[in-house]
Amino acid sequence: MEPTQTTCLVTGATGYVGGRLVPRLLEAGYQVRCMTRSRANLRDQPWIDRVEVVEADAADPAATATALKGVDTAYYLIHSMLGGPRFEQADRAAASNFATQAREAGIGRLVYLGGLAPEGQTLSPHMRSRGEVGQILLASGVPTVVLRAAVILGSGSASFEMLRYLTERLPAMITPTWVDSRVQPIAIRDVLRYLVAAATLPADVAGAFDIGGPDVLTYRQMMQRYAAVAGLGPRRIVPVPVLTPRLSSHWVGLVTPIPSALARPLIESLHHDAVCRDHAVAAVIPDPPEGLLPFEEAVDLALRRVREAAVVTRWSSGSVPGAPSDPLPTDPSWAGGSLYTDLRERFTTASPAAVWNEIEAIGGETGWYSWPVAWQARGLIDRAFGGVGLRRGRRDPVTLRVGDAVDFWRVEEILPGRMLRLRAEMRLPGLAWLELNVDPLDGGALYRQRALFHPRGLAGQLYWWSIKPFHGLVFGAMARNLTRGAS
Template sequence: MTGSARLALVTGATGYVGGQVVQRLLDDGWRVRVLSRSADSARSSDWGNRVVADGAAQAGEVEVVEGDAGSRDDVAEALADVDVAWYLLHSMGDQDGFADAEKEMASTFAQEAKRAGVSRLVYLGGLHPEGELSEHLASRVAVGDALLSSGVPTAALQAGVVIGDGSSSFQMLRHLAERLPGAVAPRWIRNHIQPIAIDDAVHYLVGAADLPPEVNRTFDIGGPEAMQYAEMMDEYAKAVGLRGRLLATAPVTTPGLAARWIGLVTPIKSTLAKPLIGSLQHDTVVHERDLDDYLGQPDGGPTPFADAVRAAVEGQDTRRWLRTIAATSAAVTATAVVGSLGTSPDSAWYRSLSKPSFQPPGWVFPIAWTALYADIAVVSAISLADLAELERTDERRKYVAALATNLALNAAWSQIFFRGHRLTAAQIEAFVLALSSADLVRRSAKISPEKGVALAPYAAWTAFATVLSSALRQMNPRS
């Protein structure tokens, strides 16, 4: 080994929690090795300037082993001469057999750690009750068991929602709380959760390296408060200066449907939301705080939820959604006003036209358009806010241009048809509007499929309007 500083191996180092652990270890003077599929990804991390070009890391530096945690040879190479290893890997996919693959990967890691003479393993799993668990939570328990039975002293820490700006669980909470002033939600929002601030979680994860060698067990870690998920949304809103959120409960669980809903209203993809929701199907609270007896509490004690939230959103725009929905609502309302001022279904000219049998009765149009205008405003706002959150600036600028074009075409049709009495021009304009609407659906679906589905009725209606305009033109060639 090089130098007197201890050598740490961190897996999952390019993830949020893993990256924070690496940073704390560096600050504490460890030599750090990371196992990553991509050395470039490691170098692009916040601690990337600490990565050595080649050779062994010195105290406060990082060396990268480029490899796959599923490869025994790569794992063996990464574990060579390591004092303490952090296993911070967990799949968030839903492919068949993922649980068996995760357990096998953890077992391989544990066997190679034993062979390499690693003095301790540290793992982060999930808080859970006794009894039946969701597939993802059960997989985390199985991974912890594989490490605990390895023969290498293991600290398997168990946490709930981690409050930090890069935590997927927190990002889901944040966007739900910011974008939903109220909702009727599945009954799991009444389950009790015990969140933990990222700094507190890292305190325990890094400190666990110095547990006595005879300690081989799980430890619960969490913040000072256990609360219902609905309360977390409400308290988040208050912590960032928004009004409290009103949430009613429906007597259903529907994790699959809820994941689709989250994929629609937040930047979190439904494939990621599903396992996150699976972990919320149970009460996930702290049952013991034995780790404090070994390590002590974080400086200042466990971080209160509101303080953790404010630290996590520092530098983030918690008002972006309000501004975006206000802007799209104003633009759509202006379009609706211009269109309605140009519409005169009671005019003598319109009544004189021959109309196809499939034309809906007059009362259908204002109802349909009111719903569709609301759809355009909300889905466009969600799409634009997501693009801003994801820093897809060029895509967002193009979406704004496409939306402005669509609304201009929408407002112009009534003027061309009802005021100008120009059936051919109205037919062409309706066709262009339908193409523009389909393009908006495409752009929204590119952000998430759920957004495309939500906006699809608008594209379908404008396509129907094109067919109707064409029929009116054919049936009234002299008008």
């Protein structure tokens, strides 16, 4: 089947791998349909006008059936990395429904990216769930290829960011014993090459295939080699046996931007060797003529992307489970409760374009234009309670698009040159938004800033009234400094 005749459905297109797979499929000549729970989260992707978008939840039979209609190859790139209550059951239900609907729709092929784990050993809940999802899809009756990868090296991937920050920030460290586990990392470009090639494999090709790069290293060796590529000195690493996965995840959460809730499944996957059993995948998808990308080259390429601010997707691209998905409420009695608002307005002689540049640069390295210590403290509190904290940063230092993570916020809406709306993803007893607007006025511009909070129960009420006295300091200074920076 020729690529131009093949329609590929990509689930998880807002995530790290899915967001990179879509343009690769388009470049290869495939027709692409993206399945997402919210069309708005894909609206600002540079390839959005070249794909079809269908809103559906993988656990919804009717919606999934609609999304799969007329599809030749479906990519299942859904997994609850941040977990939550009963995430294994949720993963199982979604995969089972997707498999059933794919079979009934007559799909020609399913492709799933799973995790590389040893056989015959007790696995973490996340690794166990990923393996189970692969088995569900393989048993669907649809020709299925499961690609199993360990650490994925690429700018913005969670595994790479954890490696990067641990190595760069700690010239000497006491570490858990998993730093001596053997891992076979693979570059994201090689992962994408395998995924694209799997789209039109012959119907008799099915099964699970391990994929990995040419190097087998311990995590300790990866840190030392990363340091060499990054121009850093050798790292002093002392493993100790007393750091449990829980303690390790909090340690990683403290040192890196990766929240402990996400760090834990990454760490648990490193408690066993993650090395390819064989290279059988080469029999159906041959290696490229130049070979698979070695570790040092993959790291160098990723670092160049970071330096050039050319990171296409990041680990934070996907939404946080449990984050609110409803649109911004505009009715003060929304949902039968209160909607508290802190409104600030300032006139500036700066042009609307200059004010917008300040608005769009908010967060990340720029910060929040007021009381950095207060924002950092709020981020630390959030991380202490299992939240994402303030250090997710931004995908790009200059531009934003819908769905981007900005520290512990996410871009819910953006009207270029006019309005930016951020939805809070920190731990809160309620729902919160921050909306920044600029309107042209004679002789300058009017900057308008709204912080909104919809409390949940008594805890939400107490939270709002306890922090309200500080709004003048934090939000007032934000409005003053942002408009001053535009002048």
